[in-house]
Amino acid sequence: MEDYKTVLIPDETEIEIKKSRFINMVFHIETEEEADAILAEIRKKHYKATHVCWAYVLNTNPRRQKASDDGEPSGTAGKPILEVIDHRELKDVLVVVIRYFGGVKLGTGGLIRAYGGGASDVLNHCTVVKKQFSDQLEVVVSYSSYGGLSNGLMEREVIPINEDFGENVTLFFQIPVAETSGFLAWIEDKTNGTAQIIRSEPAFVDVVVSL
Known part of the structure; x- marks a missing residue:
């Protein structure tokens, strides 16, 4: 079995970009069902949010991963979140970036930077462990x-x-x-x-x- 990196303790940060509020969260998960349950709770709590975008990677063989733009233009939210997870070589991790729209459109490039930046922000803040x-x-x-x-x-x-x-x-x-x-x-x-x-x-x- 191979070593891998993950996050064990949930964490949360928040950033503001051109009046839009981005709430960034990370969770440890081991199954798709766990991810679905966490996302359901987040949507319930943040029912007024404009978008709840996310991505996860599971430590399975073959590896399972999934991402969602939740209404943002295709490839501008879930994919950049997933790319941040991949770049940091994390598994059994769910990253969620919640957007409350502030009235200013960000454009395709701006959205990619915002969602990727939100994922990076919370992962910079949390404690990462290696499963050795x-x-x-x-x-x-x-x-x-x-x-x-x-x-x-x-x-x-x-x-x-x-x-x-x-x-x-x-x-x-x-x-x-x-x-x-x-x-x-x-x-x-x-x-x-x-x-x-x-x-x-x-x-x-x-x-x-x-x-």
């Missing part, structure tokens, strides 16, 4: 091995997610699958082969990233 496919590891070492191992981990800038001090020391790690073999070989070398390794099923881990 990682092995779940427990490394059990003696107290005599712990000091050297701990120093080596600091040099490698690898931080255990937890440590348990009992009869031995157990360190818990979430290591990207592609890096596991090298990491375990390093552990074996650092502890002279005395470390006990317990490897659980890999899972996606959230890592905060900047766009």
Whole structure:
């Protein structure tokens, strides 16, 4: 399974362009049904809005994506929102840009810039995480091995997610699958082969990233 970037916490921003008000929203979704439910709630809340335009991309194989201009000229709203999502390589994300018309027409180019700009604005504001496919590891070492191992981990800038001090020391790690073999070989070398390794099923881990 491949790593991917997404947004977990909904966020919202607002911009004004030539008297039109653009409310920009982002949501984490995993199914088309979730997207439909969120859009229904938004339309209910913003029933006076002139346009509720949106796009989403799902982390499926093959990838599913969809966009809507909601009455704006074809290709001027949903497509630029979708292009922003694609450019930032986000998946399982729904971006909505709501327009309250202010009386001044923007033209085709102006609409594309406005809707793409609204999508960029909210994505600039929100927290993006990388869903990193990682092995779940427990490394059990003696107290005599712990000091050297701990120093080596600091040099490698690898931080255990937890440590348990009992009869031995157990360190818990979430290591990207592609890096596991090298990491375990390093552990074996650092502890002279005395470390006990317990490897659980890999899972996606959230890592905060900047766009």
